[in-house]
Amino acid sequence: MNYKIIEKDNKIILKDMKNFEPKHIFECGQAFRWHVEEDGSYTAIHKGKVINVKREGRDVVFSNTNRSDFENIWFNYFDLGRDYSKIKEELSKDSVLKEAIKFGQGIRILNQEPFEIIISFIISANNQIPRIKKSIELISRSYGEYIDTYNGRKYFSFPTHDILADADIEDLEKNHKVGYRAKYIVNTSKMIKQGKIDLDSIYSLSTAEGQEKLKKFPGVGPKVSSCILLFAFNKDNAFPIDIWVKRIMEYFYLEEDTKLKDISKFANKKFGDLAGFAQQYLFYYARELGVGKKNKR
DNA sequence: GTCCAGGCTTTCC
DNA sequence: GGAAAGCCTGGA
Incomplete structure (x- = not known):
């Protein structure tokens, strides 16, 4: 790697770390549990550990962690x-991506936990990011376990599929603000609990095969399954097409009202194995620009 | 089999 | 009042 690791005072510091900008990573829509602190750093919980991340000049500082957790x-x-x-060098051969990367140069695609990502993106359908974050936070507080307090804020683990399989649909719907998606959450959790779909098996499948399998869950369609594959199962060629990506693809490459399947085919042909990374740069770029609002018929 | 319209909870702008 | 990281259902 291109950086040096230093460990001190419950912190890990990566010296001269490039391609790592917390704002780009945590606000490009792939993760919903990062909390921005007053000093511009971000805090979240993952696998029962709370961590705080901040860029300081040329370095990136990870607080509340140690060498062992950092490596593992x-x-x-x-x-x-x-x-x-x-x-970035490869994608920059395309002039649109070259521009998009200037905006989100520090984006990385996180490797997150499958179950949490499945439920998070079921909630994301026809929804807004602030509200998605709120629902996930409420669910974690009610059904997860208290883990730690950092900077005065309590952090709870995301509940397991066994817990959510037994959750009350109306409680999720009303008190956790997920609306009609509540039954999808409970029924998806039940399918996993009953062993109808083995999540671990998806790691070794192709993107297309994984997508077919994930779409068996209620509330999971083409877009949500692509997100799950990209953000949790390491499928770099998955290309989720939401309203923003649809707009920016039509704006720069295709005509308006192109069908999702045709956009998907075009993207896979154009970006190949890097489609997932291209999608993240484009999504961030589209939102920064507000593409589509001015472009709308 | 494919395609498309309409409905869906609630919040945010 | 419209839009929001869409999906499901029913009918053509």
Whole structure:
């Protein structure tokens, strides 16, 4: 890797770390549990550990952690084994991506926990990011376990599929603000609890095969399954098409009202194995620009 | 078999 | 009042 690791005072510091910008990573819509602190750092919980991340000049500082957890948990979570300079160089051959990467140069794709991501993206359908975050927080507080307090804020683990399989649908719907998605959450959790679909088996499947399997869950369609594959199962060629990506793809590459399947085919052909990374740069770019609002018919 | 319209909870702008 | 990281159902 292109950086040096220093450990001190319950912190891990990566010196001269490139391609790592907390704002880009945590606000490109892939993760919903990162809380921004007053000093611009971000705090979240993953695998029963609370961590705080901050960029300080040329370095990135990880607080409330140690060498062992960093190597065993966070190295993989933050995708630190991957060469993002190479990915950006390859994608920059396309002029649109070259511009998009200027906006979100510090984006990385996190490796998150499958069950939490499945439920999070079921909630994301026809929803807004602030509200998605709120629902996930409420669910964790009610059904997860208290783990730690950091900077005055309590952190709770995301509940297991066994817990959510037995949750009350009306309680989720009303008190946790997920609305009609509540039954999808409970029924998906039940399918996993009953062993109808083995999540671990998806790691070794192709993207297309994994997508077919995930779409068996209620509330999971083409877009949500693509997100799950990209953000939890390491499928780099998955290309989730939400309203923003649809707009920006039509704006720069295709005509308006292109069918989702055709956008998908185009993206896979154009970006190939890097489609997932391209999607993240494009999504961030589209939202920064507000593409589509001005472009709308 | 594919395609498409309409409905869905609630919050945010 | 419209839109929001869409999906499900029913009918053509």
